[in-house]
Amino acid sequence: MSIILASTDFWEDMDVWSNSLRMAMPEMDINVYPDEGDINKVEYAVVWKHPKGILKKYPNLKAILSLGAGVDHIISDPDLPKGLPIIRLVDKKLTHEMCLHALHWVLHFHSDQYLYRIQQFNHEWNQKSSIQSEDRTIGIMGLGNIGKSIGDLLVNLDFKVIGWGARKKEALGLIDYSFGKDKLSSFLSRADILINVLPKTQNTANLLSKKELECLPKGSFIINIGRGGIIDESDLLILLDNNHIAAAALDVFTEEPLPENNSLWSHPSVYITPHIAGQSNPKSAAKTIAENIHNIQKGKLPYPIYSNENGY
């Protein structure tokens, strides 16, 4: 019985990942693609942007596990073997990193850092009266594990937090939430800082174009750490140019890497990071992945399994 570990992302250190997985599952043979060993023995594939088409080579594959929270890199493989469970990574360290990244930009925008930086370049000393956190409403789109954790963190820092989800969910703790497209514009109209953590699915693709972005209050901010292809980038540029949106911190894009000629690169009110908001922690993720593999071996269900119907 063996595991194939595969990624095409240059920054994933496969030695670190394979060592962490070996520590968590000493009984397993772990091979890093393209060194796959006996293909008949491969029962689990642990992948992040694997070379498309390779997974159909393993006749005894039982499950595909993602090294990251999203599984779009798996389901976009046109040669994906049918009927196998695809398992997302819900890992507390990854969630923690996403929370810190979101918090960084919330505080940056909330405390007008984006403005004082520009003033510094112009040697200007203008004090803007600050807004109290309880008077600042943060809108979180996406109410899974990550969105909910960011929400709870911000509520505890005394921000007003509202949430929106494409599909109904129960028990969302501290967040004041709403669901469904008919509630989207009223949700947006209250969000001074909008944080998107939605995955890209049939329900969320192209969700925010000019009409929806215009629902945000004038002078609002956007933090996108979910997926690209949900916020229309050309429309976002229009609303940044006319100052309806004051600034945007973007970690994910419709096309990645962001093409050299994309105007977002040089917009003064845009902060770009190269999809680094929630990097998986190999030690902690390996334990979560091992737990899921052990559960499958014992005939128990791994968690969470990707649902074709929900799109995540």
Ligand code: GLV
């Ligand atoms: C990152 O985007 C992830 O899906 O973990």
